[in-house]
Amino acid sequence: xxxxxxxxxxxxxxxxxIASLNCTYSDRVSQSFFWYRQYSGKSPELIMSIYSNGxxxxxxxxxxxxKASQYVSLLIRDSQPSDSATYLCAVKNSGxxxxxxxxxxxxxxSP
Amino acid sequence: xxxxxxxxxxxxxxxxxEVTLRCxxxxxxNSLFWYRQTMMRGLELLIYFNNNVPIDDSGMPEDRFSAxxxxxxxxxxxxxxxxxxxxxxxxxxxxxxxxxYGYTFGxxxxxxxx
Numbered sequence: 001x002x003x004x005x006x007x008x009x010x011x012x013x014x015x016x017x018i019a020s021l022n023c024t025y026s027d028r029v030s031q032s033f034f035w036y037r038q039y040s041g042k043s044p045e046l047i048m049s050i051y052s053n054g055x056x057x058x059x060x061x062x063x064x065x066x067k068a069s070q071y072v073s074l075l076i077r078d079s080q081p082s083d084s085a086t087y088l089c090a091v092k093n094s095g096x097x098x099x100x101x102x103x104x105x106x107x108x109x110s111p
Numbered sequence: 112x113x114x115x116x117x118x119x120x121x122x123x124x125x126x127x128x129e130v131t132l133r134c135x136x137x138x139x140x141n142s143l144f145w146y147r148q149t150m151m152r153g154l155e156l157l158i159y160f161n162n163n164v165p166i167d168d169s170g171m172p173e174d175r176f177s178a179x180x181x182x183x184x185x186x187x188x189x190x191x192x193x194x195x196x197x198x199x200x201x202x203x204x205x206x207x208x209x210x211x212y213g214y215t216f217g218x219x220x221x222x223x224x225x
Binding site: 034036042043044045046049088090096097098099100101102103104 | 142144146152153154156159161166167202206208213214215216217218219
């Protein structure tokens with residue numbers, strides 16, 4: 001059974017700090033990885049995708065992928081209170097265009 | 112683009128009643144997904160359509176759940192009869208087959224079965 005694991009949190013960081021969110025997955029052949037942000041009462045929205053080992057940067061966000069360790073992470077630099085949300089790690093299933101989601105990590109950024 | 116449109120936004124129904132949730136995907140997206148989200152289980156895939164054809168319905172909980180996609184711009188998820196344990200937020204999402212993009216989710220339907 002394909003699994004995506006995340007710490008539920010909450011992860012609390014002060015404004016301006018770096019928030020580090022982690023995710024592990026069980027399907028060794030997975031090739032596509034996504035981070036979604038979900039504000040309370042809202043729908044998930046895509047913020048990052050990563051397909052190759054290494055780092056991918058987009059503004060204050062950096063996604064990191066290590067396929068050998070089956071590990072994906074999201075770094076948020078200069079964290080803002082508006083970043084407070086639940087962050088969902090998602091792994092695209094091989095064969096189908098479906099995603100398996102982790103249960104998410106709640107991030108709280110305090111002013 | 113209007114995004115993925117779901118209706119209704121909220122639904123409260125009594126146990127045993129039939130519930131129908133509706134979804135209009137983004138034009139040009141050929142994949143459509145129904146997910147259910149609860150605190151305990153997170154986001155669970157219920158069914159996946161590609162080009163209006165159901166491809167994977169292994170996540171549909173039981174025969175009380177059914178989904179249709181009669182054309183590229185409309186899908187329904189029906190629960191008959193509904194039970195209190197079906198209470199959840201139901202999301203519809205659509206996507207292109209391009210590997211660069213993930214899903215675009217609708218705003219969801221919050222279903223409460225009393």
